[in-house]
Structures are given as structure tokens and as C-alpha cells.
Amino acid sequence: MSREEKPYPPERAKGPAGEGPERGTTRDGSPRVLFVSPEASPLAMTGGLGDVAGALPQALLRLGADVRVVLPFYRGVRKRMEGSAPVLTEVEVPLGGQDLRCAVREGRLGRVPLYLLDREDLYDRPNLYAAPRGDYYDNLERFTFLCHAALRIPGALSWTPDVVHCHDWQTGLVAPLLKGPYRGDPSVATARMVFTIHNAGYQGLFPAEKLEVTGLSRAECYHPEGLEYWGSLSLLKAGAVYSDALTTVSPTYAREICTPELGLGMEGVFRARGDSLKGILNGADYGRWDPARDPHIAAGYGPGNMQGKSRCRKALVQETGLDGVPGDRPILGVVSRLDRQKGMDLLAQALPELVALDTGIVILGNGDMRIQEALERAAAPYAGRVSLRIGFDEGFSHRIMAGADFLLVPSLYEPCGLTQIYALRYGTIPVARATGGLKDTIRDGENGFLFEPYDAGALAEAVKRAVRAFSRKKEWPRMVRNAMSADFSWDRSAALYMELYEALMGRKAGGVSAHG
Ligand code: ADP
Numbered sequence: 001m002s003r004e005e006k007p008y009p010p011e012r013a014k015g016p017a018g019e020g021p022e023r024g025t026t027r028d029g030s031p032r033v034l035f036v037s038p039e040a041s042p043l044a045m046t047g048g049l050g051d052v053a054g055a056l057p058q059a060l061l062r063l064g065a066d067v068r069v070v071l072p073f074y075r076g077v078r079k080r081m082e083g084s085a086p087v088l089t090e091v092e093v094p095l096g097g098q099d100l101r102c103a104v105r106e107g108r109l110g111r112v113p114l115y116l117l118d119r120e121d122l123y124d125r126p127n128l129y130a131a132p133r134g135d136y137y138d139n140l141e142r143f144t145f146l147c148h149a150a151l152r153i154p155g156a157l158s159w160t161p162d163v164v165h166c167h168d169w170q171t172g173l174v175a176p177l178l179k180g181p182y183r184g185d186p187s188v189a190t191a192r193m194v195f196t197i198h199n200a201g202y203q204g205l206f207p208a209e210k211l212e213v214t215g216l217s218r219a220e221c222y223h224p225e226g227l228e229y230w231g232s233l234s235l236l237k238a239g240a241v242y243s244d245a246l247t248t249v250s251p252t253y254a255r256e257i258c259t260p261e262l263g264l265g266m267e268g269v270f271r272a273r274g275d276s277l278k279g280i281l282n283g284a285d286y287g288r289w290d291p292a293r294d295p296h297i298a299a300g301y302g303p304g305n306m307q308g309k310s311r312c313r314k315a316l317v318q319e320t321g322l323d324g325v326p327g328d329r330p331i332l333g334v335v336s337r338l339d340r341q342k343g344m345d346l347l348a349q350a351l352p353e354l355v356a357l358d359t360g361i362v363i364l365g366n367g368d369m370r371i372q373e374a375l376e377r378a379a380a381p382y383a384g385r386v387s388l389r390i391g392f393d394e395g396f397s398h399r400i401m402a403g404a405d406f407l408l409v410p411s412l413y414e415p416c417g418l419t420q421i422y423a424l425r426y427g428t429i430p431v432a433r434a435t436g437g438l439k440d441t442i443r444d445g446e447n448g449f450l451f452e453p454y455d456a457g458a459l460a461e462a463v464k465r466a467v468r469a470f471s472r473k474k475e476w477p478r479m480v481r482n483a484m485s486a487d488f489s490w491d492r493s494a495a496l497y498m499e500l501y502e503a504l505m506g507r508k509a510g511g512v513s514a515h516g
Contacts, residue, residue, distance in 0.1 A: 030063070030064035030065050030066065030498075031065050031066070031162040031163050031498070031501045031502065031505060032065070032066040032067075032159070032160065032161045032162050032163070033057075033060060033065050033066070033067040033068070033161060033162070033163045033164075033165055033501065034067075034068055034070065034150065034153070034154065034161040034163070034164045034165070034191070035053065035056075035057050035067055035068065035069040035070065035165050035167075036069075036070045036146065036147070036150040036164060036165070036166045036167070036171045036174055037049070037053035037069060037070070037071060037166075037167045037171065038071075038072065038128065038129075038143065038146065038167070038168065038170035038171065039053055039071075039128065039167075040053040040054045040069060040071050040109060040114070041053070041054030041055070041285075042054060042080075042394075043071065043074075043076070043077045043080055043081075043107075043109075043114075044071065044072075044074050044076055044077050044128060046128055046129070046337075046392075047337060048198060048249075048282065048415075048416060048417070048418045049167055049168055049198040049199075051282075051285065051418050052167070052196075052198065052249070052282055053069065053071075053167060054109060054285070055283065055285040055490050056283070056490060056493070056494060056497065057069050057109060057112045058109065058110045058111070058112055058490075059283065059490035059491055059493070059494035060494050060497065060498065061110075061111060061112050062491065062494070063491075063494055063495060063498050065498065065501070067112055068112065068113045068114070068115060068159075068161075069109055069112055069113070069114045069115065070114075070115045070117065070146070070149070070150040070153060071114060071115070071116055071117070072116070072117050072119075072122070072123040072142070072146055073085070073105055073116040073117055073118040073119070073123055074123045074124070074125070074128060075123070075124045075125060075126065076128075077107075077116060078124070081105075081107055081116075084107070085105035085106060085107040085116055086105065086106060087103045087104070087105055087106075087118070088104050088105060088106040088115070088157075089104050089153075089156045089157060090102065090103055090104065090156070091104060091149055091152035091153060091155075091156050092152070093145055093148045093149045093152060094148055094215050095141060095144060095145050095148065095213065095215075096141065096144075096212060096213040096215075097212065100119070100145070102117055102118065102119050102145075102149050103118040104116065104117060104118070104149075104153060104156070105118050115153055117145070117146065117149050119145065122138070122141065122142045122145055123142065139206075140206045140210055140213055140214075140233075140235075141213055143169075143170040143171070143173070143204075143235070144173055144213055144214050144215070146170060146171065147171060147172075147173040147174045147177055148173075148177065148215065150164070150171075150174060151164075151174065151177060151178065151182050151185070151188050154187040154188050155185065155186075155187035155188070158187075159187075160186075160187055160188070160190070160191075161188065161191045162190075162191060162192065162501065162505050163191060163192050163193070163194060163501045163504060163505070164178065164188065164191045164192075164193050164194070165194045165196065165497075165501075166193070166194070166195050166196070166239060166243070167195075167196050167198060168196070168197065168198050168199065168202065168204075168236070168239075169202055169203060169204025169234070169235040169236040169239065170204065170235070171195075171239065172195065172204055172227075172234075172235035172236050172237070172238040172239030172240075173214055173216070173235055173238055173239075174193065174195075174239070175193045175195055175238060175239050175241075175242035175243040176216055176220075176221055176226070176227065176238050176241075176242040177214075177215065177216065178191065178193055178242075179242055180216055180217060180220055180221070181215055181216070192244045192245070192501075192504040192505060193242070193243045193244045193245075194243060194244065194245045194246075194247060194497075194500065194501070194504070195239035195240060195243035195245070195246050195247070196246075196247045196248065196249065197236065197239075197240065197246070197247070197248045197249075197257070197415070198248075198249055198415055198416075199341075199415050200236065200248070200257045200262070200263065200264055200266060200270075200415070201264055201341060201413070202236065203229070203234045203235075203236040203237070203264070203265075203266065204233075204234055204235030204236045204238075205229065205232045205233065205234055205235075206232060206233045206235070207232060207233070208222065208228070208231060208232055208233055210233065211233060214233075221238075225241065226238075226241060226242075227241065227242075229265075229266075230265075234266075236266070237266060237269055240266065240269050240270065240273070241269060244276075244504055245276050245278070245500055245504055246270070246273050246276055246277045246278075247277070247278045247279070247280050247497075247500070248277070248278075248279050248280075248415060249279070249280065249281065249282045249415045249416035249437060250279050250280075250281045250282070250415060250416045250436055250437030250440045250441075251279035251280075251281065251440055252279065252435070252436050252437065252439045252440050253279060253413075253414075253415045253416065253436040253437060254277055254278060254279030255279070256413065256435070256436060257270045258270050258271045258277075262413050262436075278500065280493055280496045280497060280500075281416060281437060281440055281441070281488070281493055282416040282418060282421070282437070282488075282493060283421075283488050283489055283490030283491070283492065283493040283494070284418065284421045284422060284425065284488045284489065284490070285490060286425065286489055289398075289401075289422045289425055289426075290425065291308070291309070291312075291402055291425065291426045291427070294398055294402065296394070296395040296398035296399060297312050297315075297398055297399055297402040297403075298311050298312050298314075298315035298399070298402075298403075299311035299312055299315075301402075301427075302484075303427075303481060303484045303485065306427065306480075309402065309403075309426075309427060312399065312402035312403040313331060313403045313404075313405070314403075315399065315403060316331065316362065316399055316400065316402075316403025316404065317331070317360070317403070319396075319399065320362050320387035320389075321383075321384065321387060322360040322362065322384060322385065322386075322387055323384050324360075324382075324383075324384030324385045325358075325359070325360030325384075325385060326358065328471075329358045329359055329360065330359050330360075330405035330406055330466075330467055330470045331359065331360040331361070331362060331403065331404045331405050331406070332354060332359050332360070332361045332362070332404060332405070332406045332407075332408055332431075332463065333361075333362050333363075333400040333401065333403070333404030333406065333407050333408070333423075333428065334347065334361070334362070334363040334364065334365065334400075334407070334408050335364050335365070335397045335400055335401070335407070335419050336363075336364075336365045336409070336419065337365060337366070337367040338365040338366060338367035338368050338371040338372050338375070338390075339367050339368055339371065340368070340371070340412060341411060341412050341413060341414075342365075342409075342410075342411050342412070343409070343410030343411045343412055343433060343454070343459070344365065344367075344368075344371045344374075344375065344410075345371060345374065346410045346454065346455065346456045346459050347363070347375070347408065347410060347459070348371065348374040348375050348377075348378040349378075349456035350410075350456040350457075350459045350460045350463075351375075351378040351379065351382075351386065352378070353456070353460040353463075354460060354463055355382050355385050355386060357463060357464060357467050359385075359463070359467065360385055360386070360387075361379075361382075361385065361386045361387070362386075362387045362389075362400055362403075362404060363375065363379070363386070363387065363388045363389070364389050364391070364393060364396055364397055364400055365390065366390055366391050366392050372390055375388055376388060397419075401419075401422050401423055401426045401428055402426050402428070404423075404428050405428060405429065405470060406428060406429050406430070406431050406463070406466055406470075407419060407420060407423035407428050407429070407430045407431070408430075408431050408432075408459075408463070409430055409431070409432035409433070409438060410431075410432065410433050410451075410459045411432070411433050411435060411436070411438065412433070412435070412454055413435050413436055414432075414433070414435050414436040414437055414438045415436050415437060416436065416437030416440075417432075417436065417437045417438050417441070420432055420438055420441055420442060420448070421441055421486075421488045423483075424441070424442075424447060424448070424483040424484065424486045424488075425483075425484060425486070426484075427480040427483055427484045428483075429447070429448050429449070429466060429469075429470075429479055429480065429483055430442050430447075430448040430449070430483075431448065431449045431451075431459075431462050431463055431466045432448060432449070432450055432451075433450070433451055433452070433454065433459075434450040434451065434452050438450070441486070441488065443482075445469075445479075446479070446482050447479060447482040447483040447486060448479075448483070449462045449463075449465055449466045449469075450462070
């Protein structure tokens with residue numbers, strides 16, 4: 001049987017019944033991994049973290065890991081599961097001096113077991129983190145609860161993880177909890193902790209007076225070497241300081257967050273981690289993002305058969321009403337959160353220049369109201385040339401990826417970026433700012449176009465270069481071929497995470513040094 005064909009669950013080194021929690025690793029030496037995430041595609045996502053937490057566990061499972069995911073049972077998850085998530089167990093979760101009961105429901109992400117925290121008062125809301133007017137007032141409570149509950153599940157299931165892998169500030173408290181209140185809990189005390197930063201711009205800041213919500217000791221944790229950050233609590237810092245290994249989602253971003261420009265005040269914290277900070281590039285879930293088998297698009301296509309792409313382009317023109325764009329001129333696509341980080345303010349400024357290149361522009365995004373209004377104002381004079389749709393629409397994002405000729409990603413900073421990776425597979429050439437993971441996935445003039453200065457002129461200049469290449473009979477097909485043959489599948493990245501887990505578990509020479 002090949003590694004790909006391992007049965008689920010992997011066989012375990014199991015002691016006789018009544019011996020207490022299962023200990024150690026799976027019999028073949030693969031790690032047991034508790035994955036704690038505030039998002040997991042396709043059930044709950046606001047961005048790339050959801051994509052990662054949906055796909056990486058499945059890739060780890062293919063490599064033999066016994067991986068299980070913990071996720072809040074948000075309203076959207078409840079709706080999607082339609083009663084198909086039975087209660088598996090119950091845990092008692094401490095929160096600000098109280099013990100709250102929580103039903104843990106069981107679902108699946110592909111073949112990966114999913115543990116869903118059912119607490120309506122905390123998670124049954126229209127959105128994951130915020131109402132239109134701002135963040136939910138009790139996000140500290142909601143995500144402290146997630147961290148404690150995740151650490152209670154192994155005991156309730158008599159399953160002992162080797163590694164707890166957490167993601168972004170929402171799960172940042174797991175590391176100090178493991179090293180503090182849970183250090184005597186045999187179900188989790190021996191676990192090593194990996195913390196992955198998907199975006200250092202979201203630092204999980206809360207008033208210092210609320211420390212007691214977390215259950216952490218002020219004396220042990222509230223100081224500059226702990227989770228104190230300029231007089232506030234930072235949950236991102238908690239994960240970064242107390243984890244055994246710290247990762248981020250591309251090698252370039254791992255270097256960038258150690259600089260004042262992109263460390264956003266935390267650069268000293270990241271620099272202090274030295275070699276235990278690693279950049280592991282995200283992968284693409286080619287099961288969901290494959291132009292040959294994409295149920296959302298008008299026609300399938302691949303490198304040897306590109307007629308389908310022309311049909312997708314026609315369908316996109318029709319769907320968006322871009323009837324003012326000549327058939328031989330390129331369509332520029334944008335699929336993005338509307339946020340300054342994503343360079344959407346640059347896009348609004350550059351729009352007239354881009355339209356002047358005789359292009360059509362399709363934008364899908366949601367987020368910041370001011371950026372939305374700036375884009376609406378910029379697009380208004382160009383009916384039939386610019387289409388702006390506000391919202392989060394997965395099907396439409398696929399149709400843009402397939403029907404556009406270029407994808408614009410003018411980010412101020414970009415930890416990894418997934419849309420450019422999807423665009424490459426769809427033969428849609430990315431035009432992007434040279435930062436973070438965009439730099440690690442795009443080669444200027446080979447499979448895309450990069451620009452350096454963060455200004456609208458530089459974006460327009462890069463689009464000009466791209467449009468020139470589009471009309472060159474030889475250069476264009478070569479770029480499209482290069483793009484479509486790039487391979488960013490998860491298996492490669494998952495293998496790097498497995499190496500990291502194994503190094504932490506001390507079974508490989510040259511392991512990652514523990515911290516704290
Ligand atoms: P980030 O996580 O910073 O938002 P990424 O590029 O890593 O950026 O991931 C964004 C993910 O969210 C991609 O899968 C992208 O297709 C998706 N996405 C972003 N905005 C939208 C939208 N408005 N509608 C549908 N999908 C979107």
C-alpha cells in the first residue's frame with residue numbers, strides 16, 4: 001500500500017483498555033496533530049487562513065498523520081452541516097472564573113475528523129468576527145473559549161496529540177495555556193506547540209484589565225517578554241512568544257516580519273525567535289482549483305486544450321455586462337478583500353489609467369466601506385468597461401479566475417497570497433506587487449509581472465507591460481504555459497510541516513530548537 005493509500009484512521013500504538021489516554025505517536029511513527037483554527041474552508045472562511053486550514057490537514061492525513069481539527073460551530077457551519085454533526089462528547093471550559101459546558105459535535109473535512117464547539121451564545125452569529133460596524137465586543141471571550149476547549153478535547157477523547165498546531169491570533173493563547181495552567185494535564189502536557197502566522201497585521205489586541213478572562217497568571221504572563229504589548233494584551237504575541245516553533249506562510253514574509261516595515265511593531269518578537277521562525281509556502285487545493293474539473297466555470301480547459309478558456313472569457317463578459325471591451329483586448333480580474341493591505345486603494349486610483357489601456361476590469365470583493373466607496377466612485381464612469389461586485393461569492397471568484405486574462409494583486413504586503421497561485425493554474429497571468437509570497441510564486445516576465453513601489457503609477461506601468469506581452473504572438477502562449485505548469489500543490493508544503501513536527505518531537509537530527 002502506498003503512502004497515499006493509508007487507511008483512515010492510521011493504526012495506533014494502543015495500550016490495553018483502561019490504561020488511560022493513548023500515548024505516543026501512531027504505530028508507523030507519524031505524528032498525532034491537533035489542529036486548532038478559527039476558520040476552515042469550505043465551512044467557515046474569510047480569507048486564505050480558511051483555505052489553508054481546509055486543505056493542509058487533508059494533505060497531512062495523506063502523509064500518514066493522525067490529524068484532527070477543532071473549529072467553532074459558527075452559524076454558517078451549522079447551516080451547512082444541516083443536522084449531520086452529532087454530539088460526540090462534552091467538555092467543561094473555564095472562562096473568566098466560570099466553568100461553561102460545551103457540546104463537541106463531530107464532522108469531517110474530507111476524511112479528517114472535525115470537532116465543532118457548539119456554544120450558541122458565542123458562535124451563533126451572522127459573521128465570524130465582526131458586525132458591519134466593528135468587531136464583536138466579546139472576541140476575547142469567544143477565542144479564549146476556543147483555546148481552552150481545544151485543550152480539553154484530547155482528555156475527553158482519551159487521545160494524546162504530539163503536536164498542537166495553531167493559527168493566527170484567535171488561537172494564540174493555546175501556547176501560554178499549555179505552558180501554564182495545562183502543564184499538569186497528561187492529555188496535552190507533552191504536546192509540542194506550532195504557531196502559524198497567516199497575517200502579522202492582525203495582532204489580537206485587548207485591554208490588559210481583561211487578562212483574567214484568559215485564565216493566565218498576571219505574574220507569569222503579563223510582561224514585555226510575555227503577552228504584554230505596549231500596555232495591552234496581544235494574542236498574536238502570545239502565540240509567537242510561547243510556541244515551540246513559529247512559522248509563517250512564505251519564506252519572504254518570514255524575513256519581512258523581522259523588519260520594522262512589516263513586523264508592524266512585533267519585529268523584535270519575531271527576530272528573537274531566530275532559527276525557530278520558518279517560512280513554509282502555502283499550497284493550492286487543486287481539487288477545488290482545477291480548470292479541467294471546475295464545476296463553477298462555463299467550460300473546462302487545460303494546457304493542451306485552451307478553447308475552454310475563451311468560452312469562460314465570453315461567459316464572464318456576458319455575466320458582467322462588459323460589452324464595451326473589444327474582443328482582442330485583455331480582461332483584468334480582481335478577487336480580494338477590500339482592504340488597504342490588498343492595495344485596493346491603489347486600484348481605485350489607477351482605474352482610469354487601466355481603462356485607458358482599452359482593457360475590461362472585473363472586481364469582486366468585500367470589506368472596508370471606505371475602499372468600497374472609492375472603488376464605486378472610480379468605476380461609475382465606465383459602465384460596460386468596469387464591473388464591480390461587492391460580496392463574497394465563491395462561484396464568481398472561480399469564473400473570474402477562468403475568464404480573465406490577468407489577475408491584479410497590488411498588495412501593500414502579502415504573507416503568501418493564494419489568488420495568484422490559483423490564477424497561475426487557470427492560465428491567468430498575475431500582475432502583482434513584489435512582496436511576501438507574491439515574490440516567492442511569481443517570476444517577472446516568466447509567469448507574471450511584478451512591480452516594486454507602492455504607488456498607482458507603478459501598478460499602471462506593470463499593467464502596460466503586461467498588456468504589451470498579451471498582444472505578442474509568441475511571448476503570450478509561453479507565459480501562459482509557464483503559469484499553468486507551476487506546481488504549488490499542498491503535498492510539498494505538508495511534507496515540510498511533517499518534517500517540522502518530527503523535528504519537534506525529537507526524532508530527527510537538527511530539530512527545531514524549543515523556545516520558552
Ligand atoms: P487573504 O487571506 O489575505 O484574504 P489570500 O489570497 O491568502 O488572501 O486568500 C484569499 C482567499 O479568499 C482566496 O481563496 C480568494 O479566492 C478568497 N476570496 C477573497 N475575497 C473573496 C470574495 N469577495 N469572494 C470570494 N472569494 C474571495
